[in-house]
Amino acid sequence: MTRSPYPHWFYLPAAVVYGTLFLVPTFASFYFALTRWTLFDQEFIGVENFVTFFGEPALVQGLTNTLIYAVVTSGLKVVLGLPIAILLTSNIIARGFLRSAVFFPVLVSTIGVGLTFTILMHPSNGLINDALAALGVQGPAWLTDPSYALLSVALVDVWKGVGLATVIYIAGLVSIPREYLEAARVDGAGRWATFRHILLPLSMPATTTVIILSLIGGLRSFDLIWAMTRGGPGFTSDVIASVIYKQYQAGFYGLSTAGNVVLFVLVTAIVLPLSRWLGRKEVEL
Amino acid sequence: MRRRGWFLGSAAVLVSVVVFVVPFAFIVLQAVKDPRGAAELDFSWPDQFRFVENLVEVVTARDYMLVIAFINSTILTVGSVTVLVILAAMVAFVLQRRRTRWTGLVNFLVLAGLIIPPAVVPTIWVLQGVGLFRTMAGLILVEVAFGLSFSILLFRNFLATVPRELDESAVIDGAGPLRVFFQVIFPLLRSVAVTVIVVQSVVIFNDFVNPLYFLPGEQNATVQLTLYNFSSQYATQYNLLFMDILLITVPPLLMFLVANRRIVAGLTAGAVKG
Numbered sequence: 001m002t003r004s005p006y007p008h009w010f011y012l013p014a015a016v017v018y019g020t021l022f023l024v025p026t027f028a029s030f031y032f033a034l035t036r037w038t039l040f041d042q043e044f045i046g047v048e049n050f051v052t053f054f055g056e057p058a059l060v061q062g063l064t065n066t067l068i069y070a071v072v073t074s075g076l077k078v079v080l081g082l083p084i085a086i087l088l089t090s091n092i093i094a095r096g097f098l099r100s101a102v103f104f105p106v107l108v109s110t111i112g113v114g115l116t117f118t119i120l121m122h123p124s125n126g127l128i129n130d131a132l133a134a135l136g137v138q139g140p141a142w143l144t145d146p147s148y149a150l151l152s153v154a155l156v157d158v159w160k161g162v163g164l165a166t167v168i169y170i171a172g173l174v175s176i177p178r179e180y181l182e183a184a185r186v187d188g189a190g191r192w193a194t195f196r197h198i199l200l201p202l203s204m205p206a207t208t209t210v211i212i213l214s215l216i217g218g219l220r221s222f223d224l225i226w227a228m229t230r231g232g233p234g235f236t237s238d239v240i241a242s243v244i245y246k247q248y249q250a251g252f253y254g255l256s257t258a259g260n261v262v263l264f265v266l267v268t269a270i271v272l273p274l275s276r277w278l279g280r281k282e283v284e285l
Numbered sequence: 286m287r288r289r290g291w292f293l294g295s296a297a298v299l300v301s302v303v304v305f306v307v308p309f310a311f312i313v314l315q316a317v318k319d320p321r322g323a324a325e326l327d328f329s330w331p332d333q334f335r336f337v338e339n340l341v342e343v344v345t346a347r348d349y350m351l352v353i354a355f356i357n358s359t360i361l362t363v364g365s366v367t368v369l370v371i372l373a374a375m376v377a378f379v380l381q382r383r384r385t386r387w388t389g390l391v392n393f394l395v396l397a398g399l400i401i402p403p404a405v406v407p408t409i410w411v412l413q414g415v416g417l418f419r420t421m422a423g424l425i426l427v428e429v430a431f432g433l434s435f436s437i438l439l440f441r442n443f444l445a446t447v448p449r450e451l452d453e454s455a456v457i458d459g460a461g462p463l464r465v466f467f468q469v470i471f472p473l474l475r476s477v478a479v480t481v482i483v484v485q486s487v488v489i490f491n492d493f494v495n496p497l498y499f500l501p502g503e504q505n506a507t508v509q510l511t512l513y514n515f516s517s518q519y520a521t522q523y524n525l526l527f528m529d530i531l532l533i534t535v536p537p538l539l540m541f542l543v544a545n546r547r548i549v550a551g552l553t554a555g556a557v558k559g
Binding site for chain 1: 290291293294295297298301302304305306307308309311312325326327328368372373375376378379380382383385387391394398399400401402403404405406407408409410411412413415426427429430431433437452453455456460461462465466487490491493494497498508509512513516523526527530533534537538540541545548549552553554
């Protein structure tokens, strides 16, 4: 047996970088989450950080906000992405322009988008409320009203991210054999029946991808929230990722790392079972 | 049928202009206004065009901060993407070609890298331990570590379409592993490599979180951090803030114009398989 032309040491450079800067910190986080930590010295304090985390209303709100944010954004991306994709694969004018218009925001700086929409959502001078006023609607104080702030940021997240969901759906839709659609037409299926019994079930793999990707992104989300509200007003739009940053800035490294562990558990506890369940649904179809 | 398509199309164009084009038009209009005009935050035609003046003012602000930031972002993006492409292609090559007891573990780690949120302060702790905290090299390696999984998946999927006979005939010709990979296989990966390069460039150029944590300090700021810092500094000079946003939107726009298809192909392929 000669030496393989596919040597194992090809893994090595990547493994060193990935191991040192991703695996080691991930494992270390489980220990440091149990300490009072200043980078220079650490003191083991057991689960005290987690007690603080779940005892402080502001931090618990960060946890629920993270869930709301992830569910709202991924839900809206599915609900909007599929119809837009169906529209953009149908025979309409200006298809190229429409695809570009929907997709371009995906590539733009999140911070830039966040700052722009902060100004568009200005309660009294902002373009959005001016436009609503012209229609005779009194717009809310999007980012400064505690009951709207988180949802307003989520809407901007959807504005920026729906293009990605759309192109994933388009890739799924164009792979559906045309014969199915023609057969349905011959059988006299209307538009709704075609959608309900052909397009919707056969784009299930795309739906799985969109849901999983936007949940992972939504649960970790930080940039947009930080650019638009910094978690405010008060703590009403804080999420775990912004709590991690705030605790880090305040020098509570142990508590910040405990936030990381909570996020880790949350992401794996939601994403792993969900992807298995959605994968099984695909097979059943 | 045609008429219906025409009607739907016009409605869709109208909606997309309002929803997607107006915000960008707003950025451009604000960026060329004078400070007073911009402060009104209206979607209106500028009283006077101050494109050049605003551009010069933003670029020269705080000792050419923005120029330094563009240089930093370029180094970061080019450095990370170069390392990323080579390391990911090497892993994908062995991963796709050879089944051993390592294969399962590597596949698991690739998926873990896609899902697990990085632990921030422990990463700083490691970087300090190896003397790379607050250095560009450290940040580049962090971006590589976090971007490997996605890039490996793209390369691996593509490698499945590259015939094994090519490697085998190169081996028979007496080529060692390094030559087989870099001289025979790597050139064939050009199209997927371009996809990885474009997608990761956009991601890393737009990255805000990692520079914020791992490369703090005024002189090190990347464009995203500069934009964020400007937002408090220019709280009253919206024309300059929007000129900055406009400038930062130019690189992704160029990528979009040149390589839109690649980006979409990369994002959907990686996504559907992942």
